[in-house]
Amino acid sequence: MTAKQKSISGVSFVGSGSAIPAQIITNDQLALRVDTNDDWISTRTGIKQRRVLGPDESFSDLCFQASISALEMAKWGPESLDLVLLATSTPNDLFGSAPKIQAKLGAKNAVAFDLTAACSGFLFALVTAAQFLRNGSMKRVLVLGADQLSSWVDWDDRKSCVLFGDAAGALLMESSEGNSDDLLGFKLRSDGSRGDCLNLFEKRHFQTLVNTNMYQQGGFSPIQMNGQEVYKFAVREVPLILQDLLKSHQIDPESLDWLLLHQANKRILDAVADRLRISHSKVLSNLANYGNTSAATIPLMLDEAVRHGKIVQGDLIASSGFGAGLSWGAALFRWHGPS
Ligand code: UT7
Numbered sequence: 001m002t003a004k005q006k007s008i009s010g011v012s013f014v015g016s017g018s019a020i021p022a023q024i025i026t027n028d029q030l031a032l033r034v035d036t037n038d039d040w041i042s043t044r045t046g047i048k049q050r051r052v053l054g055p056d057e058s059f060s061d062l063c064f065q066a067s068i069s070a071l072e073m074a075k076w077g078p079e080s081l082d083l084v085l086l087a088t089s090t091p092n093d094l095f096g097s098a099p100k101i102q103a104k105l106g107a108k109n110a111v112a113f114d115l116t117a118a119c120s121g122f123l124f125a126l127v128t129a130a131q132f133l134r135n136g137s138m139k140r141v142l143v144l145g146a147d148q149l150s151s152w153v154d155w156d157d158r159k160s161c162v163l164f165g166d167a168a169g170a171l172l173m174e175s176s177e178g179n180s181d182d183l184l185g186f187k188l189r190s191d192g193s194r195g196d197c198l199n200l201f202e203k204r205h206f207q208t209l210v211n212t213n214m215y216q217q218g219g220f221s222p223i224q225m226n227g228q229e230v231y232k233f234a235v236r237e238v239p240l241i242l243q244d245l246l247k248s249h250q251i252d253p254e255s256l257d258w259l260l261l262h263q264a265n266k267r268i269l270d271a272v273a274d275r276l277r278i279s280h281s282k283v284l285s286n287l288a289n290y291g292n293t294s295a296a297t298i299p300l301m302l303d304e305a306v307r308h309g310k311i312v313q314g315d316l317i318a319s320s321g322f323g324a325g326l327s328w329g330a331a332l333f334r335w336h337g338p339s
């Protein structure tokens with residue numbers, strides 16, 4: 001990529017894709033491992049099953065498949081991409097997974113890098129990518145949200161393991177001609193002082209390097225979560241940031257076509273909709289089938305809704321991601337779809 005600043009452009013959302021692992025783990029199956037049951041999980045979370053990557057698939061495969069299906073929808077060749085931006089907290093290479101996806105796709109003209117903001121990652125990446133399109137330095141970008149939290153969940157902790165699953169979602173964005181801009185607005189927030197309630201911390205394990213000198217062996221402890229604190233954070237902050245965003249663009253919640261939230265808990269989706277006085281029929285939800293797939297939930301849901309003909313060209317969508325960090329954000333956009 002070279003910095004060739006041109007005129008200010010808008011953003012258009014033209015294609016989506018997603019991919020899920022083949023292996024399904026139902027609530028009843030989880031109850032074989034931890035002291036839980038389908039009734040508790042369904043009632044408290046809305047989740048019925050989740051997908052978990054098995055030995056015959058990989059994180060990169062999911063990202064690749066999601067990207068390919070988005071490129072096919074938009075009828076774009078991979079060489080037309082300027083950027084491959086992967087939002088993930090679970091790369092299969094800590095130096096970055098995006099370049100491997102770029103290479104596998106044959107997106108030889110694209111710069112590729114990872115961005116980490118947990119479950120808010122996809123929304124943060126969408127907004128980051130939009131800056132390159134708006135300032136004229138890029139024309140076509142692929143934004144991925146993908147996570148393999150199954151590798152980092154403590155599968156013996158019933159308070160957290162029932163929530164998570166694996167998936168990848170992709171979105172294609174293009175700089176738009178003239179004055180049109182389908183990204184109407186966004187707001188992003190972080191509060192690291194509250195980060196302890198959801199974390200995937202380094203494991204502090206020191207080994208002898210030479211003589212009395214030590215080094216810290218790399219590694220991470222499984223996910224630790226204070227569910228109630230995260231729940232309270234979500235039902236307080238998500239309505240506030242969405243209200244703020246809608247107000248600053250003088251948009252009445254009733255005029256939204258869809259509410260596209262990070263899929264963490266059905267009760268959170270309902271509470272946010274109620275707070276905003278948005279009909280539950282406008283709340284997109286698929287977490288019964290996949291659980292919380294972290295950075296993948298929003299693009300996975302978007303892609304499903306587009307492919308099922310729910311989201312159509314011109315629909316006005318308010319989206320919000322939230323999670324570890326703590327981090328949260330909201331974006332207001334219109335779906336364009338392929339030309
Ligand atoms: O991307 C962000 C990721 N995180 C989240 O979104 C998490 C947000 N938080 C939540 O979704 C909810 O707090 C949970 C679903 C995690 C938990 O629901 P809750 O209604 O807050 O339950 P709780 O933690 O208050 O636990 C209630 C009871 C406890 O038993 P006692 O102490 O009342 O006897 C738990 O031990 O439910 C018990 N419990 C379970 N029982 C059966 C907790 N997990 C389970 C389980 N199966 N899996």
